[in-house]
Amino acid sequence: MTSSSHPPPAAAARPRGAVLLGDRLDSRDNNFDLLRLLAAWSVLVSHSFALLGREEPLHQFGTTLGNVGVLIFFGVSGLLIRRSWEYDPSPRDFWIKRALRLVPALATVGVVTAFVLGPLVTSRSLGAYYSSWETWIYPVRITLLFPFGAELPGVFDHGYYPGAVNGPLWSLPIEVFAYFLLFLLGVSGLLARRAVITVVAAMGLAWAAVWVPLTSDAVGATYVIAAFAVGAAAYSWRDRLLLTWPVALALLPLCVATGLGPEPLRVVTWTLASVYLCFWFAYALPPIGRPLTRFGDASYGVYIWAFPVQQTVVGAGIDDPWAVIAIATPIVWLLAIASWRLIERPALRHKPRPSAPTDPDPVPGARPGGG
DSSP, rough: OGGGGGGOOGGGGSTTOOOOOHHHHHHOOHHHHHHHHHHHHHHHHHHHHHHHOOOOGGGGGTTHHHHHHHHHHHHHHHHHHHHHHOOOOOHHHHHHHHHHHHHHHHHHHHHHHIIIIIIHSSSSSHHHHHSHHHHHHHHHHHHHOOOOTTTTTTTOOOSSTTTTTTTGGGHHHOOOOOHHHHHHHHHHHHHHHHHHHHHHHHHHHHHHHHHHHHHOOOOOOOHHHHHHHHHHHHHTTTTTTTOOHHHHHHHHHHHHHHTTTTTHHHHHHHHHHHHHHHHIEEEHHHHHOOOTTTTOOOOOHHHHHHHHHHHHHHHHHHHOOHHHHHHHHHHHHHHHHHIIIIHHHHHTTTTOSSSSSSOOOOSSGGGGTTO
């Protein structure tokens, strides 16, 4: 089978304004930095309500802004990490790249939270704070991606989430698990088969549709892994996947309608819609985020710094979610930019470069057995 066996949609036959995903993957003129920044900020907005025990606007649809933001993160990650593997299928390089992206900034957050912020906000004496094993083990647990139940003595022991130091970090071990699943498919050769990755994505959606309603989780491992799988599957269909205005606009009322309907339908619809809309936003729209992204890629920093800052603001007596948003946003922004320039970008300069980059298969199904 050759690439001509399944030609992509001819440009002349495409709807006006339609963009083929495969045509844009190598372009740096996209809105991914802005998209990730908005996704991270949506988590900040969502938690500003949750930390005060308030319901945010999307709660009536069975989800939250934070949920949508995390779905976007995982959907984008599925596409880009899959693409990264296609260009450099080295197991060693794969994990070095992932570690350099996640760990240095995360370790910094752990150390600063434990030894700078913690002593300032703890309700215990400094002697009691520093003599507790929790203080010293906290940065280690955070760096090793084991944030579940990681607390600091007397820190944030107030409000609706007492003891919660950095809640959003729950998603990072799940993201690494998603990397591991993609890695297994990659080294086994199954990732190159379009039928296989499509079935995996469908199974992930079915799993989430069943599990999320059973557990009443607005967001959880099944939900976000499904989004990651859908993003990875989209790469396999890059020669077919058109990003169009009509589809993007139709998905918005569809999300509203399914958000008020049966929960399994909402889970599937919102996952697929979130992934499609984020690719449409990134590639089909002209670059629009330069004023916000010209200082650097602040999205990861916003995501990992926001919660401790918000807890500090709430602990200071601010009891209006919009005020928490207004106060926390510029502080978190500055911390995130500092993280990017001082920690993340220098670390990423050490990423291994493939000596002989592998060109991705132009048509995923063209490989024998590729589906």
